[in-house]
Amino acid sequence: MLVSIVLPTFNESGNILTLIQEIKENIPDGWDHEIIVVDDNSPDKTYELVKNTYSNDPKVVPILRTTDRGFAKSIRAGIEKASGSRVIVMDTDLTHDPVEIPKLLHISKYYDIVSASRFSAGGRMQSIRHYLASYSYNLLIRLFLRTQVQDNLGGYYVMDKEKLCRLPFDLIFFGYGEYYFRLLHFAQIEGFTMVEIPAFYRSRTSGTSKSRFFRMIFSYTSALIKLKLDAKNYRKEK
Ligand SMILES: Nc1nc2c(ncn2[C@@H]2O[C@H](COP(=O)(O)OP(=O)(O)OP(=O)(O)O)[C@@H](O)[C@H]2O)c(=O)[nH]1
Numbered sequence: 132m133l134v135s136i137v138l139p140t141f142n143e144s145g146n147i148l149t150l151i152q153e154i155k156e157n158i159p160d161g162w163d164h165e166i167i168v169v170d171d172n173s174p175d176k177t178y179e180l181v182k183n184t185y186s187n188d189p190k191v192v193p194i195l196r197t198t199d200r201g202f203a204k205s206i207r208a209g210i211e212k213a214s215g216s217r218v219i220v221m222d223t224d225l226t227h228d229p230v231e232i233p234k235l236l237h238i239s240k241y242y243d244i245v246s247a248s249r250f251s252a253g254g255r256m257q258s259i260r261h262y263l264a265s266y267s268y269n270l271l272i273r274l275f276l277r278t279q280v281q282d283n284l285g286g287y288y289v290m291d292k293e294k295l296c297r298l299p300f301d302l303i304f305f306g307y308g309e310y311y312f313r314l315l316h317f318a319q320i321e322g323f324t325m326v327e328i329p330a331f332y333r334s335r336t337s338g339t340s341k342s343r344f345f346r347m348i349f350s351y352t353s354a355l356i357k358l359k360l361d362a363k364n365y366r367k368e369k
């Protein structure tokens with residue numbers, strides 16, 4: 132079986148090689164892999180670094196995007212390129228630990244989406260401040276969308292590729308981390324099965340964060356409201 136791991140990068144030259152190495156060490160027996168790095172023309176030359184380091188490894192596939200920069204759009208480009216029966220998506224700042232990959236893949240035999248969650252029992256985050264902020268905002272998402280999922284912003288998951296491609300990409304893959312609650316919401320409408328496994332999210336140690344707290348609160352909240360409307364129209368059209 133082939134798993135495609137999609138890695139969106141922007142200025143992650145200090146993290147990406149370590150991450151690829153850690154991913155390779157955690158691919159379980161019985162699985163083949165491809166690692167798709169989708170870089171948005173990072174000024175720190177992340178794309179060139181990956182391309183040159185892995186020029187002899189066909190399992191590492193760097194993609195360079197030069198227009199329409201964006202986190203969710205990069206993930207979409209990676210998914211569209213993926214040829215595995217499973218797709219794993221993870222951040223590249225080493226917050227998402229590849230040690231979860233064997234568990235994710237194992238459980239993906241039984242569920243359409245398996246999400247690595249900070250908030251299910253046993254899940255944690257290195258940064259308490261970040262944990263509390265995300266936890267509180269997740270309560271709002273859960274109230275609003277009535278989702279059973281505890282971590283709607285984690286963005287570390289595995290999905291069955293064929294099921295994933297049934298989702299309305301144009302209504303999901305834009306903006307930033309809020310794309311993940313859109314994905315989960317449409318997956319719920321489709322009746323896909325999902326489960327969370329507890330995970331520990333590490334703190335970034337190299338490079339800088341691209342997210343801005345107040346901008347995020349504003350854009351995520353408007354995304355929540357718009358999602359309700361989009362999802363209603365989507366249900367009607369089906
Ligand atoms: N391709 C691409 N990747 C991006 C873009 N913005 C962020 N990323 C990547 O998306 C992941 C998440 O970005 P972060 O800056 O860590 O944002 P965050 O996880 O919300 O914030 P932290 O609390 O700092 O971890 C990282 O792997 C980034 O390199 C973008 O515009 N394009």
Ligand SMILES: [Mg+2]
Binds near residue numbers: 226
């Ligand atoms: Mg991060």
